[in-house]
Amino acid sequence: MTGTYIQEKLRPNHCFGCGLDNPYGLQIHSFWEGDEVVCRWTPKHYMTGPPNFLYGGISASLIDCHSVNAAVAYANRQAGHEEAFDPELFMVTGTMTIKYHKPVPMHEVELRARIAKVEGRKYLVHTDILSNGERCVSGEVLAIRIARMG
Numbered sequence: 609m610t611g612t613y614i615q616e617k618l619r620p621n622h623c624f625g626c627g628l629d630n631p632y633g634l635q636i637h638s639f640w641e642g643d644e645v646v647c648r649w650t651p652k653h654y655m656t657g658p659p660n661f662l663y664g665g666i667s668a669s670l671i672d673c674h675s676v677n678a679a680v681a682y683a684n685r686q687a688g689h690e691e692a693f694d695p696e697l698f699m700v701t702g703t704m705t706i707k708y709h710k711p712v713p714m715h716e717v718e719l720r721a722r723i724a725k726v727e728g729r730k731y732l733v734h735t736d737i738l739s740n741g742e743r744c745v746s747g748e749v750l751a752i753r754i755a756r757m758g
């Protein structure tokens with residue numbers, strides 16, 4: 609499915625959460641579904657926290673990267689660069705809050721992000737992690753557009 613995923617338009621990228629060029633990372637693959645950005649991802653067996661459940665820091669990392677990538681995709685879409693992203697349009701996480709509603713079982717999860725508000729360089733993104741359709745974790749990420757790093 610070449611060209612389907614947002615991360616394919618963000619290369620080279622060695623970010624632990626979203627970099628397709630980091631073989632040790634989480635390797636998320638996110639795509640647009642209507643106004644939401646969706647990712648389906650399966651944990652590795654060693655990513656446990658509480659017995660049989662996902663480590664909370666991994667949930668936070670998933671939400672962080674999926675949200676920032678959603679904000680970058682949204683900004684590119686708004687700027688008419690949906691097919692090939694503008695490499696100068698770069699964002700980092702300014703603030704993130706995470707709420708753990710239920711433990712996350714160690715099987716496939718779905719992340720769903722939506723852009724809640726844009727104010728100048730600030731993009732507020734709400735993301736849920738669902739397991740079998742049930743919301744387990746929710747996060748609010750403030751992505752801030754900056755001049756490109758590195």
Ligand SMILES: CCCCCCCCCCCCCC(=O)SCCNC(=O)CCNC(=O)[C@H](O)C(C)(C)COP(=O)(O)OP(=O)(O)OC[C@H]1O[C@@H](n2cnc3c(N)ncnc32)[C@H](O)[C@@H]1OP(=O)(O)O
Pocket residue numbers: 617618619620621623625626672673676677693694695699700701702703728729730750752753754
């Ligand atoms: C194409 C290839 C690409 C490959 C790469 C893909 C990339 C994927 C990468 C994925 C990465 C994955 C994720 C990661 O791991 S990103 C890594 C974790 N994040 C960081 O390291 C960020 C570190 N912080 C900074 O760099 C700066 O402090 C930033 C850039 C955030 C702001 O410093 P800057 O000098 O620019 O800001 P400003 O002072 O002009 O303020 C501007 C506005 O923002 C507001 N504000 C400021 N700070 C915060 C804050 N912390 N929370 C809330 N709001 C904040 C401020 O009030 C103001 O608002 P207003 O007064 O205008 O209303």
